Amino acid sequence: MIERVHEHIVNELGTNARTDTIFVLAAILLNLIALGVNSAIASSNNNGTQTIIMFTFVVLIVVVNLVSEIGLIRGRRMRRKLLNGLLKMYKDQGVEGYYDPSILGDYTVRYNLFMLAVLVTGLVAIIIPFIVR
Amino acid sequence: MKIGKPILWLLLVAIALMALVPAGLVAAQEDDLQISLNVLPGYYYQDITPGQESTIYLELRNVGNQAVTDINLITVATNNLKGWSIGLNPESIAYLGAGSSQSIDVSVTAPPGTGRGDYTLTIIAEASQTRTATSTVVNVVSSLSVWLWVGVGLAVLLIAAFVIIFLRFGRD
Numbered sequence: 452m453i454e455r456v457h458e459h460i461v462n463e464l465g466t467n468a469r470t471d472t473i474f475v476l477a478a479i480l481l482n483l484i485a486l487g488v489n490s491a492i493a494s495s496n497n498n499g500t501q502t503i504i505m506f507t508f509v510v511l512i513v514v515v516n517l518v519s520e521i522g523l524i525r526g527r528r529m530r531r532k533l534l535n536g537l538l539k540m541y542k543d544q545g546v547e548g549y550y551d552p553s554i555l556g557d558y559t560v561r562y563n564l565f566m567l568a569v570l571v572t573g574l575v576a577i578i579i580p581f582i583v584r
Numbered sequence: 585m586k587i588g589k590p591i592l593w594l595l596l597v598a599i600a601l602m603a604l605v606p607a608g609l610v611a612a613q614e615d616d617l618q619i620s621l622n623v624l625p626g627y628y629y630q631d632i633t634p635g636q637e638s639t640i641y642l643e644l645r646n647v648g649n650q651a652v653t654d655i656n657l658i659t660v661a662t663n664n665l666k667g668w669s670i671g672l673n674p675e676s677i678a679y680l681g682a683g684s685s686q687s688i689d690v691s692v693t694a695p696p697g698t699g700r701g702d703y704t705l706t707i708i709a710e711a712s713q714t715r716t717a718t719s720t721v722v723n724v725v726s727s728l729s730v731w732l733w734v735g736v737g738l739a740v741l742l743i744a745a746f747v748i749i750f751l752r753f754g755r756d
Contacts, residue, residue: 495701513742520746524753570746574739581735584700 457540460533467533471526475565478519482572485512489580509577516573520566527562531555618648619655619680621709621718624687631725635696637669640720644677644709645685652680652711657688660706660717667695670705692722697731700724 485508492501534555541547624641632638646652655677659670671691680686690707701724708717 498699509738513738513745516742517745517749520749521753524750566746566750570743573742577738577742578735581731581738584731 453540453544457537460537460540464530464533464537467526467530471523471562471565474519474522474526475569478515478569479572481515482512482569482576485509486572486576486579489576490583493580493584505580512573512576516569519569523562523566523569527559530558530562534558615650616648617650617652617711617713618646619652619709619711619714619716620645620647621688621707621716623718623720627720629702629721629723631723632692632694633725634694634698637691637693638722640690640692640705640722642688642690642707642718643685644680644688646680646682648714649682651682652714654678655680655709655711658708658710659690660708662704662706664703665705667698668703669693669695672707694722694724698724 489505489508492505495501538547538550538552541550621642621644624643627640627642630638630640644655644657657672657675657677659672669692673689673691674686677686688707690705692705694703702721703724704719704721706717706719708715
């Protein structure tokens, strides 16, 4: 049974990693697309319609970035819980020496860096078009 | 149909006379009332900054052979120039002799917040006998406008929302 649980945890970790990767890539890609579209709008002759489109994209950037951040925070928490369970299991089996618990801290740093990358591209996507305008 | 000899001779003489008389001789006898209005070199496609006055120089020239009197200078108000301040100096010219010219100063101020891009400015010189018009393009360049502050404000809001979410949901 313990092997089935181990397998389940490892599968969950894999799913978690894929979901977090999608969150990060989708957020950065959408930020870059919004940056391109809004910069093009801002550099052309401006009118009311274009301003509305620009602000719609700004709202999209804000929503996508915040959703991505919440997703990453949840993903980080889930990974920590799964790894804690895995560590406990290794401890019970007497093989905990093969798994360094400091890995948990490294994952936290990595998640924070992902969030920072998303935030910075979001900020660039918001500010640059307004400078161009 | 046969054409009689005298008529044929008359036609030939008329054609020969038309060929002999220079064309300019006929034209020179007519009154030529013409004025031209041109943007001076270097002032076409001028960069202007919203809120700052810029001057464009034009030249009004009498290219006819008669004096032109009471010339009024006007600008064409188009929708995309709403809120712009356009001043002409002088606004009218009482007398412009044949071959003479007069420089016109056009002071242009785009209102603050005007979007960047090209804007066409049309000026008309109108006298009772003749009229002419010219157009120039002014390029509104971006200034540190209110839009930059809007962008900065939105960025600050995004950072604040990020920090709040991080503190609120980030605790393990």
